[in-house]
Amino acid sequence: MKFQYFIPTKILFGCGQLEKLHKQKLPGKKALLVISGGTSVKKYGYLARVQEQLDKAGISYVIFDKILPNPIETHVTQGAELAREEGCDFVVGLGGGSIIDSAKAIAVMATNEGNIWDYIFGGTGGSKMPRIAPLPIVAITTTAGTGTEADPWAVITHQDRNEKIGFGYDQTFPVLSIVDPELMLTVPEKLTAYQGFDALFHSTEGYLNKYTNPLNDMYALKAIELIGKYLPIAVKDGQNIEAREQVALANTLSGMSESIGGCISEHALEHPLSGHNPKLEHGAGLIMICEAYYAYWAESSLVNQRMIDMAKALGKQDATKAEDFVAALHDLIVACGVVDLKMSDYGILKEDLKMYTEVAFETMGSLFKADPGEMTFEDCLKIYERSYQ
Missing domain, CATH: 1.20.1090.10 (Dehydroquinate synthase-like - alpha domain)
Incomplete structure (x- = not known):
């Protein structure tokens, strides 16, 4: 019997846990806040609640709101460029699996050269290992589907090649995840x-x-x-x-x-x-x-x-x-x-x-x-x- 156990993520689980975000030791002073290109997190007030928590914690942030249900390489690149331009020192993913997966990939590319596909194993990926540690990742999930708040994996699609491939390693585990079922009540x-x-x-x-x-x-x-x-x-x-x-x-x-x-x-x-x-x-x-x-x-x-x-x-x-x-x-x-x-x-x-x-x-x-x-x-x-x- 041989196995490795490594899940370094701190998980806050339960109704009302989002309200404890501002009390946590967050991994930086300025966040890239990644959300979907849709309207649900705004419509149901989830974005406003996270913004309030970051304000209480004294954290500044910039919003990146382009992520698709099947996230694509182009948006990873754009998100990483915004994180660098704005001097963000960590990434917050607010949404479902596609959002948090994108946050992980953006965190990698905010600190490393090239394109996310250089680091993808499989298909036309370059199979390289990132040289520099990614920005820390905070995951706030609004769905119950991928489990990405408790694993290192991110699935991204290359929009020009129709390749949909998973990627991840020890450093793409979120440092903090909030699983608040109250944020899931509005899922159709x-x-x-x-x-x-x-x-x-x-x-x-x-x-x-x-x-x-x-x-x-x-x-x-x-x-x-x-x-x-x-x-x-x-x-x-x-x-x-x-x-x-x-x-x-x-x-x-x-x-x-x-x-x-x-x-x-x-x-x-x-x-x-x-x-x-x-x-x-x-x-x-x-x-x-x-x-x-x-x-x-x-x-x-x-x-x-x-x-x-x-x-x-x-x-x-x-x-x-x-x-x-x-x-x-x-x-x-x-x-x-x-x-x-x-x-x-x-x-x-x-x-x-x-x-x-x-x-x-x-x-x-x-x-x-x-x-x-x-x-x-x-x-x-x-x-x-x-x-x-």
């Missing part, structure tokens, strides 16, 4: 579901990862259990604070699982879909392929007991075979009202599935190495084909 029904399934699959993939360890297993199974029980409630009643809180906890646990376990090929298969089709929400893409994906592992008989464990965690207490997890997963998809998702509705063409398979191996090939068994090109193509509607 469908996005609540998409984000919740993303957190679920971080945990299920981590549990099947051949390099998993007992600590990862503990985090992953608890996250699966909480999502199975509370995600349908949060989807149907977004104002249910208990459900929001429990799904937020599952999300943070899934980030911890990501930190010490890691994803496998399911995420490798989704990234080309949303990388080439930016209007496709990452969680929706995962839902589209998940049943065929986990049916593949059930049919392989390589991880029978682990899939039984996951089925029981999802609520199917009488599970006795790997296929029971696929059945429990389908039930959860139905309960969350996302059973009708179709690739074709997002412009994905069946004749392009071979191309998406090629991209999965080219850009995220490292994830296949953590699979519990070999998954071939033909296996991946069949998963896409079985998922296509």
